Amino acid sequence: MANKADLNIEVAGLRLRSPVLTPSGTFGYGDELKDLLDYGSLGALITKTVTFEPKKGNPPPRTAEAASGVLNSIGLQNVGIKRFVSEKLPKIAKLRIPVIVSIAGQNSGEYSDLIGILNEIRDVSAVELNLSCPNLNKRIISQDAGLLRDIVGKAKTASKKPLIAKLSPQVADIAEMARIAEGAGADALSAVNTFQGMAIDVKTRKPKLANVTGGLSGPCVKPLALRCVWEVTKAVKIPVIGGGGISTAEDAVEYFLAGARAVTVGTAGFVDPGAAQKIYSGLKDYLAERKLESLADIIGKMEIN
Amino acid sequence: MIGVPGAYLRRPLSVFSVSKGVVEFVYKVVGRGTEALSEMKAGEEINVLGPLGNGYEAGLLKNGQKPVFMAGGTGIASLNFLAARIDRAGTLLYGAKTKGEMICLEVFRKKGWDIETATEDGSAGKKGFVTELLEDHLPGLASGRNVLFACGPHAMIENAGKISKKSGFSFWASFEEKMACGTGLCQGCVTEINGEYVRVCKEGPVFKI
Ligand SMILES: Cc1cc2nc3c(=O)[nH]c(=O)nc-3n(C[C@H](O)[C@H](O)[C@H](O)COP(=O)(O)OP(=O)(O)OC[C@H]3O[C@@H](n4cnc5c(N)ncnc54)[C@H](O)[C@@H]3O)c2cc1C
Ligand SMILES: Cc1cc2nc3c(=O)[nH]c(=O)nc-3n(C[C@H](O)[C@H](O)[C@H](O)COP(=O)(O)O)c2cc1C
Ligand code: FES
Numbered sequence: 001m002a003n004k005a006d007l008n009i010e011v012a013g014l015r016l017r018s019p020v021l022t023p024s025g026t027f028g029y030g031d032e033l034k035d036l037l038d039y040g041s042l043g044a045l046i047t048k049t050v051t052f053e054p055k056k057g058n059p060p061p062r063t064a065e066a067a068s069g070v071l072n073s074i075g076l077q078n079v080g081i082k083r084f085v086s087e088k089l090p091k092i093a094k095l096r097i098p099v100i101v102s103i104a105g106q107n108s109g110e111y112s113d114l115i116g117i118l119n120e121i122r123d124v125s126a127v128e129l130n131l132s133c134p135n136l137n138k139r140i141i142s143q144d145a146g147l148l149r150d151i152v153g154k155a156k157t158a159s160k161k162p163l164i165a166k167l168s169p170q171v172a173d174i175a176e177m178a179r180i181a182e183g184a185g186a187d188a189l190s191a192v193n194t195f196q197g198m199a200i201d202v203k204t205r206k207p208k209l210a211n212v213t214g215g216l217s218g219p220c221v222k223p224l225a226l227r228c229v230w231e232v233t234k235a236v237k238i239p240v241i242g243g244g245g246i247s248t249a250e251d252a253v254e255y256f257l258a259g260a261r262a263v264t265v266g267t268a269g270f271v272d273p274g275a276a277q278k279i280y281s282g283l284k285d286y287l288a289e290r291k292l293e294s295l296a297d298i299i300g301k302m303e304i305n
Numbered sequence: 306m307i308g309v310p311g312a313y314l315r316r317p318l319s320v321f322s323v324s325k326g327v328v329e330f331v332y333k334v335v336g337r338g339t340e341a342l343s344e345m346k347a348g349e350e351i352n353v354l355g356p357l358g359n360g361y362e363a364g365l366l367k368n369g370q371k372p373v374f375m376a377g378g379t380g381i382a383s384l385n386f387l388a389a390r391i392d393r394a395g396t397l398l399y400g401a402k403t404k405g406e407m408i409c410l411e412v413f414r415k416k417g418w419d420i421e422t423a424t425e426d427g428s429a430g431k432k433g434f435v436t437e438l439l440e441d442h443l444p445g446l447a448s449g450r451n452v453l454f455a456c457g458p459h460a461m462i463e464n465a466g467k468i469s470k471k472s473g474f475s476f477w478a479s480f481e482e483k484m485a486c487g488t489g490l491c492q493g494c495v496t497e498i499n500g501e502y503v504r505v506c507k508e509g510p511v512f513k514i
Contacts, residue, residue: 025492032489032507048492057502063485063493065314070485074492077502218313270486271308271315273354 005287006294007280009043011239011262012162012188014098014125016043019262019295020252020280023190023243024049024102024130024166025074026217026266030092036273041280043262044098046190047088049130051103052110054080064199064208069218069245070267071197073211076104076133081117093123100164104130108151112158119160126162129155129186132193142168142193148177149184156185164241166190169228175235182236190241190264192228195221218267219245226258233259233300247275249282259300306487308352309338310345317484317506319383319456320356328353331382331408357487361387361454361477361511370452371395373442374418375465377435377457378406383479384456385409394418396442400435400457404428436464446474453477466514478514480505 009019017040024046027033057077064071078084081103092099101124105111111129118124129152131142141147152165165181167174169192178189194215199208207213225244233240242260246252247268255263268275283295292298306315307330316338321331334343345351360383366372372395374384381399394417401407403426413420421438422430431437435457445451446469453476455465462478469476482494482505489507496505498512 026490028489028492028507036488057492057495059497060493060495060502061483062495063483063491065312065485068313070314070491072485072491072493077492077495267485270488270491271313273488 005284005292007283007287009262009295011241012126012164014044014162016098016262018043018280019256019283020276021046021100021241021243021262021264022269022276023264023266024128026269029088030095033269033273034095037269038274038277039095039097041277042097044100044125045092045095046100046128046264047084047092047102048078049076049102049104049133050078050081050084050114051076052081052105052114054078054083059210061208061210062214064214066197066199066216066218067220069216069220070270071199071209071214071216072194073209073214075211081114085117085121089121089123098125099123100126100128102128102130102166104133105151108154111151111155115155115158115161119158124161126164126187127155127159128164128166128190130166130193132166132168140168142166142177143171145177145180149180152181152184152186162187164188164190166193167228167232168193169195169225169244174228175231178232178235178240182238186238188239188241188261189232189236190243191232191260192225192244195224217244219247221245222251222254226254229255229260230258230302246279247272249279249286252279252283253286253298256295256298257300257302259302261295261299306354306357306484307342308354310341312338312341314338314485315354315487316342317481317487319379319479320386321382322386322389331379331385333379333406354487358506358510359508361479366391366393366452370450371445373446373451373453374398375435375439375453375455375457375461376400377455377461378402380456380458380461380479381407381409382456384454385412387454388413388416388418395451396421398423398435398438398442399430400424400438400461401429402426434461434464436461436468439465439468443468443472446476447472449474455479469514475513477511479511480509 058075103114165186197216222245229242239261242255243264396419400423456479494505495502
């Protein structure tokens, strides 16, 4: 039987041929896997977060293994918006996948300046705001309701592109933060970023990350992230891109059932470069086996009792 | 990158040798992953992602130039692979913690290589670090008669780098850093080269410095 299940999906006005996306910071400059992955299985690529000025990043070691996951403290290493636009973006555009550019600034002015530059570039399909970084006063934007409202609001005013706000899981009430981002004008939400963690080498007594702490991702965060996504999808009407620890099609289905409209596969690709492709075809099979025609038949369809 | 039972991430290992239908790796048991590998039985399958990254450029030796290899510990693995692909013998400088950890000496000897060793405990060769063996070879390297290829721990490469700067020659070095993906995706495995962090798995692991 031909597998006719339709995996097209619309998110924030973007029509995507696949609901499987690569989340920010987990897909190099984009073309690294061209011999190892069928890029046709990807709906969009979210770039490594770009900042206004180049950032050197944290010293190594920057990654440490965790039980079923990874800690990372890359420190937003990137070449800065200027070189990103002139050198990196043209190469990413050649992959013929919609490109969502992730940006981070130290204040609303910097976010608006970055958006001003991206507005003019045809190859940019949408902008994602990485809000899990400290502002000039060392306050984490996504953890501060006032800052979140201000920055998303001003970014929305500046942007001609669909705007996605990426939420941090590390807040007392993620549903409230989601409502604030929606109210300030976000066209979609990404949930969630990594969870802060650390690890210590008991032989040397040194932290395993040079930065001491870092973000935890991979299968070990899936139950935590899934709960966040469920809270968020209940709270807002705008689409939610869900992710955190997705490694199999079943994992992805859980996120759809919890209400996500698209999913991201990051860390799983470190271990298995073909992960996104397997998840894409696994989703098709899941729908076909149940004679379902589209993702709409599972999105938000968790059945409680 | 080698998939290891019971560990989430793959482990980076160099290819030690390739012959008809057989790819060999040589590793030292240092932690959970290599221990699990060592407990596998013959006939069990492992999942390998590779080869990845940039190796030494074989064939870059010009007429008349001789190779000098500097291996620290398991760094001998990638140099053994290189030795099989170049058409001439040279000098192997080999350092390890102790004599028992040295491998391949016979292979290099049979191919006509000169071998100088150093061990930290003095059980073979000079007592001390392998970088101290470099001293005698500086004139040849500085004049371009010889070319240095180095693979070993960070401290060894760093020391060799200082020496090479002082004596005015560049060399090929294979770096080791903690790796999560091995394919350039995570930007985790960086080392600093000319003031910039570059990915060891993608732009390296072999760099000219
Ligand atoms: C390019 C490259 C080639 C290598 N080739 C060889 C080889 O041929 N033979 C060999 O014995 N060893 C080699 N190593 C080192 C080898 O990767 C580590 O000894 C091994 O990963 C340790 O794993 P473990 O689980 O036993 O140790 P653990 O300390 O339990 O590992 C924990 C984590 O740290 C990482 N890690 C620990 N030590 C190192 C290290 N020195 N370099 C990089 N990552 C490390 C592991 O991969 C793992 O993710 C190479 C490393 C690199 C980067
Ligand atoms: C190495 C690494 C780098 C990351 N860099 C960024 C980043 O620059 N910006 C961002 O918003 N999220 C970043 N993330 C978070 C991921 O986009 C994703 O939200 C998270 O890893 C959870 O998904 P996963 O478990 O599928 O990887 C990074 C994650 C990893 C592992
Ligand atoms: S290990 Fe991920 S970029 Fe090198």
